[in-house]
Amino acid sequence: ALGLLASGAPQPPNIVLMLMDDMGWGDLGVYGEPSRETPNLDRMAAEGMLFPNFYSANPLCSPSRAALLTGRLPIRNGFYTSNAHARNAYTPQEIMGGIPNSEHLLPELLKKAGYTNKIVGKWHLGHRPQFHPLKHGFDEWFGSPNCHFGPYDNKVKPNIPVYRDWEMVGRFYEEFPINLKTGEANLTQLYLQEALDFIRTQHARQSPFFLYWAIDATHAPVYASRPFLGTSLRGRYGDAVREIDDSVGKILSLLQNLGISKNTFVFFTSDNGAALVSAPKQGGSNGPFLCGKQTTFEGGMREPAIAWWPGHIAAGQVSHQLGSIMDLFTTSLSLAGLKPPSDRVIDGLDLLPNMLQGHTMDRPIFYYRGNTLMAVTLGQYKAHFWTWTNSWEEFRQGIDFCPGQNVSGVTTHTQEEHTELPLIFHLGRDPGERFPLSFASDEYQDVLSRMTQVVQRHQKSLVPGQPQLNVCSQAVMNWAPPGCEKLGKCLTPPESVPEKCSWPH
Amino acid sequence: ALGLLASGAPQPPNIVLMLMDDMGWGDLGVYGEPSRETPNLDRMAAEGMLFPNFYSANPLCSPSRAALLTGRLPIRNGFYTSNAHARNAYTPQEIMGGIPNSEHLLPELLKKAGYTNKIVGKWHLGHRPQFHPLKHGFDEWFGSPNCHFGPYDNKVKPNIPVYRDWEMVGRFYEEFPINLKTGEANLTQLYLQEALDFIRTQHARQSPFFLYWAIDATHAPVYASRPFLGTSLRGRYGDAVREIDDSVGKILSLLQNLGISKNTFVFFTSDNGAALVSAPKQGGSNGPFLCGKQTTFEGGMREPAIAWWPGHIAAGQVSHQLGSIMDLFTTSLSLAGLKPPSDRVIDGLDLLPNMLQGHTMDRPIFYYRGNTLMAVTLGQYKAHFWTWTNSWEEFRQGIDFCPGQNVSGVTTHTQEEHTELPLIFHLGRDPGERFPLSFASDEYQDVLSRMTQVVQRHQKSLVPGQPQLNVCSQAVMNWAPPGCEKLGKCLTPPESVPEKCSWPH
């Protein structure tokens, strides 16, 4: 039964968004991973709704996360670079930019409906003080502003801090060890405990809560805690997946044991495709799809996605709705009884009509790389206006975003423009983007004219945000985050010399 | 409850082997096909046991079928060619050879336990009278000796006949139309009806039965009946899969409605990997695996596989047992209370200890192409002794068994020998065979020494059968099969001029 808020209004459902890092579409048993080691996620799908056609908003971590929390494409919310044509960009430590104050983040809005909001794990929307998640609507934070890269020397580059709320409580590779040789780290267990504690506390407080569980064990360097290390048929990456799967099971069990599963909407997805550049030991699987992280092929942006809300979303459903990570913004607002902001373009749709009533909504999926619209999907068809994996120079150095895959004229190592005559694929017959439609076919002509209209409408009304990922400076790195004094861990930043960030691909 | 035979002995379970044609590992929802259009097969898996590591004995139709029915590798039972090194061969109409009389086929043996045996669909073990399935243990047949290729002119080449038992009842493209333009054919409906009728009749007779349901709608030219045409998100191939899925559902439902599901062992699999050379319109999906039909990469020989036996095989299990199509021979004998022949090598294992008690058996999977051992899998490791897809000449003509895939030094277009230093892959971390282990690694050395022992043992004791696929003659084709007189459809064969068959890849 729904509870009541202090105001007497019926209490909206709790919201748990589980966002994985670099986990691929093909990494779950229910999506066909041959080792099938995700019994909890597979059960979550069997008890809920599986989305085989769910997309990230970008093939990289931070733009994708900014899109989730704003409901807007990175080209609108500023999480892109204009330093070069069609470049992938994210938020390394030295980035000057971050989430603009002008953006309304999901937790900010949920507060208005009485939610208590917590982020567990990776923020990745900026390192400078003004970008702190507690300044953008979150009430609590346990996690880090960036990936768990390292170890760094704390001279040229500081180790990434781990925060509890406003203050750092240590750094990766120091207070929060990660053994790169063995892959051992207990971070997923910490993140699990934070989630369980938060759920218990908010339940006791009778407060509706929003938990953004943004864990990162599947991002290279992948890690798992000792009980999971060496247990997967898939190696270390699989160990990380198994620990995550186990944790998801524990979170869902807690919701059931507390009797709040029917009042808690849970969604599981990932921020971008598996990083095949790190495969096979440090990267996952994109199943039958082409290429991986960094690319605008399906492997870069099609994501595992499961919705779970017992008593509301019927069990065992598969939805072929084209879904987007940005829909989690609008859907969450809808769950809270809120309308999305009306003063700006919101790209996310409310998926509740699809999840609850089975309505399918027509909508395009846009695939951007930096400032460039690379591709669009409409219904079953995908058109590529630009193709690029990475440069020949990088490729020859062994950086390969499509290992073992090579589709002639498609997985190109030069930026190829197809805006006049896009490469079009039928993703139903050809999910692997291997067989472009013949330009001369009626099918091609029909699709192209529909696509063109949609793209023109999109581009005509597009107002790009101020690009946040153009300028870098060593001085903005995490030298002396708040709380460092208490720990005696303040480092001295160098002088600020802002410069153009370099984005190689 | 088990019935009793006329002899008073308890009645062994019925056996239904559903063998698909060119259906790929990735074609079922439960194996991750993105359109997820196989609700009946997915339910069959949820009610039974899924095998993600199940293999054909050959990447082509007839050798694979000969292996299933004899429990023996094609190199032993004669279903190979020695006309050239490492050539794929099967049984076209003009083949002189077929299943040798010296081989003991599964239905022959099951007869001894009182089974009534029926083959529905494609036989493919030889066209000449001595190879007729009713001479090899089957009591009934509705189907064809070959694929539904055509239409032929009945002058240079006759259309393939369709048999009922001993006599032909028509020919494909004549009495049994297939519309190549629309893809319409009602053959799957005919094959479904034959299965349902046989099950009902044998149930009424209280006879244990063996149904070998070898349907072929997913072999190019793919077809579906009118109610299914145009219904799949995947195009015509998907229409065929949907009709098959629907038919599987109807067969399982009948078993349940008759109350004999607990006394009927059902196994679903395919004869070889999806024919990517015919994709995307006429070929399926091998999921994350490399290449397809014709090759000894995983895409050529790893198959979908589901065991279903309510009340005996517990629901919802996944078995990582390395399984083989040849195990269906030995397992079926075991179900019937029979021992496999002891006067010859049987490659198939009895899977019942795995399916019923969860025992995992160590065993190698051998990947032959013609007379050549191309690769072996042991545990999680696969070693390639030879790599070849097809010749440069064929490849340049557009014949591509690995479209969009290219693993340097692996998907070779010349026959590359690696017998001294095999390419070894870890199929758990790297199911797509993209990242060979480093020759210098300890892992490589460990695995190689174990592999070498297994292969040496195999090769030392191997006695190749007389190759059946070496000699062809136009005269042996289906000019005047028995029953042609009644139909007025006898054609005049040309003079017999036996010659070496040519196998291009």
Ligand SMILES: [Ca+2]
């Ligand atoms: Ca990521």
Ligand SMILES: [Ca+2]
């Ligand atoms: Ca076949």
